[in-house]
Amino acid sequence: MKRFLNRWRMRYFVLLLLISGVILICALGAKAETKLSLAILPFFIERLEDPTKGAVSCPLCKSVYRAGEVVPGAQNTLTQLLYQKMEAVGIFKVLPLEKAEEVLSPPVKQRFEEKPVLSAIQIGKDLKVDFISVGYLFRFEERIGSSLGVDKPASVGFDVHLFRLRDEKMVWHGKFDETQKPLSDDLLKIGSFFRRKAHWLTAEELASVGMDEMLKKLPGASELEEKQ
Numbered sequence: 001m002k003r004f005l006n007r008w009r010m011r012y013f014v015l016l017l018l019i020s021g022v023i024l025i026c027a028l029g030a031k032a033e034t035k036l037s038l039a040i041l042p043f044f045i046e047r048l049e050d051p052t053k054g055a056v057s058c059p060l061c062k063s064v065y066r067a068g069e070v071v072p073g074a075q076n077t078l079t080q081l082l083y084q085k086m087e088a089v090g091i092f093k094v095l096p097l098e099k100a101e102e103v104l105s106p107p108v109k110q111r112f113e114e115k116p117v118l119s120a121i122q123i124g125k126d127l128k129v130d131f132i133s134v135g136y137l138f139r140f141e142e143r144i145g146s147s148l149g150v151d152k153p154a155s156v157g158f159d160v161h162l163f164r165l166r167d168e169k170m171v172w173h174g175k176f177d178e179t180q181k182p183l184s185d186d187l188l189k190i191g192s193f194f195r196r197k198a199h200w201l202t203a204e205e206l207a208s209v210g211m212d213e214m215l216k217k218l219p220g221a222s223e224l225e226e227k228q
Contacts, residue, residue: 036221037129038092039100041120042079043137043158044112045070058136058159059116060170065157065177068139077204078137078158081211086133091221095129103127117163117170124165131171131224135160140203143180147199154203155179156210164224171227172218176210 046056048067056067079097087094103123104112112119116134124132139157143150159175180201201209219227 035093036091036131036224037095038086038131038133039095039124039127039129040079040083040086040097040133041100041123041135042097042104043075043082043135044116045075046136046138056138058138060134060136060161061159061173063159063175065138068141068155068157070137070140071142071203074140074203075137078135078140078207078211081204081208082133082135082160085211085215089215089218091218091224092131095127099127120163121165121168124163130165132163132165133160134163138177140207141179142203143200145200147201150200153180154201154206156203156207158207158210160214162218162224164227169227171224174214174217176207176214178206178210180206 046059047070048054048056054067055064057064083094083097086092100123103126108119108123120132120134135158137158139155141152141155143154144152155178157177159173161170162172163169164171
């Protein structure tokens with residue numbers, strides 16, 4: 001009888017260990033699958049009436065960019081690039097772009113122009129996400145020529161701001177501002193030259209490379225949550 005009880009207790013103990021292990025694995029798996037949610041607003045275009053003269057500043061961070069042409073469709077191109085690359089980074093569960101676009105009615109856009117920070121935070125709260133990104137496009141000039149030679153190189157300027165909704169703070173800011181130049185103009189940038197495929201890029205290709213470089217500086221999930 002005693003031997004039977006000991007054997008039963010041992011089996012019960014092993015069963016408890018197995019159940020505890022399964023619960024722990026499930027809990028860790030659920031935690032690993034939980035990602036911070038992010039809404040990406042379509043890029044806003046900030047430009048002067050005459051883009052060939054002067055500079056333009058970002059409404060959020062006041063960084064200054066050379067004003068320039070923004071070719072038709074550039075806004076959507078840049079927004080799609082950011083969406084794809086943010087998903088690839090793997091930090092966020094990114095809200096479908098159409099969900100963010102739905103909230104940008106004409107009255108909301110007008111309020112955004114007047115109070116961009118407050119408007120972005122309210123939109124993020126309405127969408128019930130952890131973070132929201134706001135980007136501005138200042139210049140998106142297409143190259144004139146081919147990949148082998150150009151009369152005018154591509155030139156792109158944009159920035160991205162990331163807001164944390166629980167405390168309404170901007171926790172990250174990335175920017176890219178470049179006009180492609182030949183290697184002969186700056187031998188110190190040989191690494192950058194080859195990352196740009198050693199040829200003349202289109203504006204979209206330049207923007208894509210620049211966004212990759214910008215997002216390399218994006219903090220990890222824990223830092224974004226804890227950053228003061």
